Amino acid sequence: MAQTFNAVTFRLVDGVFALDALKVREIVGAQVRQTLSLDGETKGFIQSRGKTVPVLDLREKFGLAKSEKEGPRSFIVVHPGMEKDRLVALQVDAAMDIIALPAEGLKPVAGPFMGIPGHLLQAVIDGPEGPVHVVNIEEVLAEGLTGESVLVLKDKAS
Amino acid sequence: MKLQNRLFLSVAIMGAVALAIGYFCLQSAQGVFDNQAKVYNSGLAVYHLKKVSDAYGVDVTGAVQKVRSGATWAWEDGGKIIDEAQRSAEDHWRAYLAMDKSKDEKYQATIVGALLDNNKHLMENLKNDFANKDARDLEIQATSVLYPSIDPILDNIRKLEDLNQKIGEVAVSQADKSFTSSSKFMLGIVAGLLIFGFAVGFLAANWAIRPLSVLTRDWDGGVDQVSNLSSQVFSTSNQLSGNLTNTADELQKTGGSMEQVLSLVQQNNREIAHARNVMDDTRSALSLSHDAAQKTVDQVRTIGEGADRVFQVVKTIEEIAFQTNILALNAGVEAVRAGEQGKEFILVVEEIRNLSQRCSQVAKETSKLVTENTRLTTEGLRLSEETGRAVSQAAEKAGKVTALLSVMEQGLEAQFHDLREIKTTVQNSEREAYQNSALAEKAGTAGLSLSQQSENLRRSSKQLYRFINGGRKESSKAVSVPVAPGKIPVVQSTAPLQPSENRTSEKTGTDDAKVVRMNK
Numbered sequence A: 001m002a003q004t005f006n007a008v009t010f011r012l013v014d015g016v017f018a019l020d021a022l023k024v025r026e027i028v029g030a031q032v033r034q035t036l037s038l039d040g041e042t043k044g045f046i047q048s049r050g051k052t053v054p055v056l057d058l059r060e061k062f063g064l065a066k067s068e069k070e071g072p073r074s075f076i077v078v079h080p081g082m083e084k085d086r087l088v089a090l091q092v093d094a095a096m097d098i099i100a101l102p103a104e105g106l107k108p109v110a111g112p113f114m115g116i117p118g119h120l121l122q123a124v125i126d127g128p129e130g131p132v133h134v135v136n137i138e139e140v141l142a143e144g145l146t147g148e149s150v151l152v153l154k155d156k157a158s
Numbered sequence B: 001m002k003l004q005n006r007l008f009l010s011v012a013i014m015g016a017v018a019l020a021i022g023y024f025c026l027q028s029a030q031g032v033f034d035n036q037a038k039v040y041n042s043g044l045a046v047y048h049l050k051k052v053s054d055a056y057g058v059d060v061t062g063a064v065q066k067v068r069s070g071a072t073w074a075w076e077d078g079g080k081i082i083d084e085a086q087r088s089a090e091d092h093w094r095a096y097l098a099m100d101k102s103k104d105e106k107y108q109a110t111i112v113g114a115l116l117d118n119n120k121h122l123m124e125n126l127k128n129d130f131a132n133k134d135a136r137d138l139e140i141q142a143t144s145v146l147y148p149s150i151d152p153i154l155d156n157i158r159k160l161e162d163l164n165q166k167i168g169e170v171a172v173s174q175a176d177k178s179f180t181s182s183s184k185f186m187l188g189i190v191a192g193l194l195i196f197g198f199a200v201g202f203l204a205a206n207w208a209i210r211p212l213s214v215l216t217r218d219w220d221g222g223v224d225q226v227s228n229l230s231s232q233v234f235s236t237s238n239q240l241s242g243n244l245t246n247t248a249d250e251l252q253k254t255g256g257s258m259e260q261v262l263s264l265v266q267q268n269n270r271e272i273a274h275a276r277n278v279m280d281d282t283r284s285a286l287s288l289s290h291d292a293a294q295k296t297v298d299q300v301r302t303i304g305e306g307a308d309r310v311f312q313v314v315k316t317i318e319e320i321a322f323q324t325n326i327l328a329l330n331a332g333v334e335a336v337r338a339g340e341q342g343k344e345f346i347l348v349v350e351e352i353r354n355l356s357q358r359c360s361q362v363a364k365e366t367s368k369l370v371t372e373n374t375r376l377t378t379e380g381l382r383l384s385e386e387t388g389r390a391v392s393q394a395a396e397k398a399g400k401v402t403a404l405l406s407v408m409e410q411g412l413e414a415q416f417h418d419l420r421e422i423k424t425t426v427q428n429s430e431r432e433a434y435q436n437s438a439l440a441e442k443a444g445t446a447g448l449s450l451s452q453q454s455e456n457l458r459r460s461s462k463q464l465y466r467f468i469n470g471g472r473k474e475s476s477k478a479v480s481v482p483v484a485p486g487k488i489p490v491v492q493s494t495a496p497l498q499p500s501e502n503r504t505s506e507k508t509g510t511d512d513a514k515v516v517r518m519n520k
Helices: A059-061 A139-143 B003-070 B074-098 B101-134 B135-469
Strands: A004-011 A015-020 A024-030 A042-048 A051-057 A073-078 A088-092 A095-102 A121-127 A129-133
Touching: A004 A059, A004 A073, A004 A088, A004 B135, A015 A095, A015 B135, A024 A042, A042 A073, A042 A088, A051 A059, A051 A073, A059 B101, A073 A121, A073 A129, A088 A121, A095 A121, B003 B074, B003 B101, B003 B135, B074 B101, B101 B135
Parallel strands: A015 A129, A051 A088
Antiparallel strands: A004 A015, A004 A095, A024 A073, A042 A051, A073 A088, A121 A129
């Protein structure tokens, strides 16, 4: 029996990406509360099950163009590593589905995809709507995300 | 001194001299005639006396003598002869007595008359004797009465004859003397008259004739100028008449054109009034269209607001579908985390997700439709608003056009009145031009008449000049008058202008004369 792992797929620009479902705590559709940040990556915070979760814009993280969409966004709340209390909300264009990906179908990423550095992508697999790149969440969150560095919270009236 | 006074003085002097001469001549002639009359009277008296003398001295005595000599045939004629002699003597004596006589003659005639009266008885006796043929008584009468009574008669008659003879001789002598002195006087008078006549003639020539000659010469020159000027007047008047007639004709044409223009202006005015009415109707229609467009805009706006509400509902549905999908995804995540126990739940999650996707799809499609509808509505609203603005602008422009048409209408009305006045003025000008043309023709006719009269005057002046200057024939050519530049040239001919000719003027290099129409 082939090994499969469940992944939550999401879209960024024209590409389809996936995250390990076991690392996903929640998918939230909410309005970002804007705030100042020191590291430049933190966009704001959202509420997830009573907790305030910092937001990380994957477009910005991957070096893609900023999204022009207004209104509620899709956020995938993940807990990197074994620290389940430390949550990060990844801002994506749209959370698509939960699919089961066969392990033997995973291939290593040949090179940068859509300008995204290769070390941020774990593997690539052919999906029903085209290649699906699996995101290396640890690498993504290991670069500069310090939720404790946010010192000021400001609510923007929507 | 005036010419007439000079002439009057000359004539007066000559008249006085002539009267004096005539008086003296008459006096002389009267003397001659008187003497001649005296001579004639004396001759006549002698004649009558001779007859009386012959009647008694020849006839009576002859008849008696014949009878005394024995001529018996003389008895019958004797009485007649004596009767005739007596009658003749009485007639001649009466004639003599009727004549003028001097004092001596009268005295002597008285004597003779008395003797003749005394002799009447004798004559009667003689006649009786002859009738009775009484020779004896006749003899007695003859010798004792007749001869003694006749001789004194004859003597006294002879004396009268002598007196008259003497008177005649004296008269003849005096007549000769008077004639001689009159002749001498007449010669002197004639010589004086000749001298005086020369003097008067010289004075008259200087006083009257020479100035008159100069005057006639100047007059002739003046007449020439008048003739030339009258020719110019004639030509100019004819040309003016022609020009005025042309002007009148052109004005008539202009009047006709003005009539057409007036008609066109009237027609344009009517068209403009009609256009104004149409524009008013158009503006009203546009105003209604604007109201309809505005209502359409309001309706479209209302539709747009309804579409906005639908869009909001669709947005809500989309959000619900989105949240539902999120919820389904979360359920899926929990199902994955649940492992084996969550497999069944994953199917439910799948169904929920399918449902939410369908809902999302429908919401998206509806959103597309609403968006499209909104776009169309917005477009329609924009078009309606544009239509409304266009209609409003069109209505505004129609109003401006109507105002302009009103102004044009008023302007055309004023123009019509002005054109009508112009037409009236043109008609008046045409009438005046024709009148002036007729006046110019009259002036030309007057100039023609003047030219003819001046020609007559010229002939008269030349005749006068010839009369004054002794018959030298002047040239019959017209005196050429230099034509000033710019003047109309004069027709140079010897004949006076004729009205029936078409006159053309010779080119002098200054102006070209036109053919003058004499008759319209």
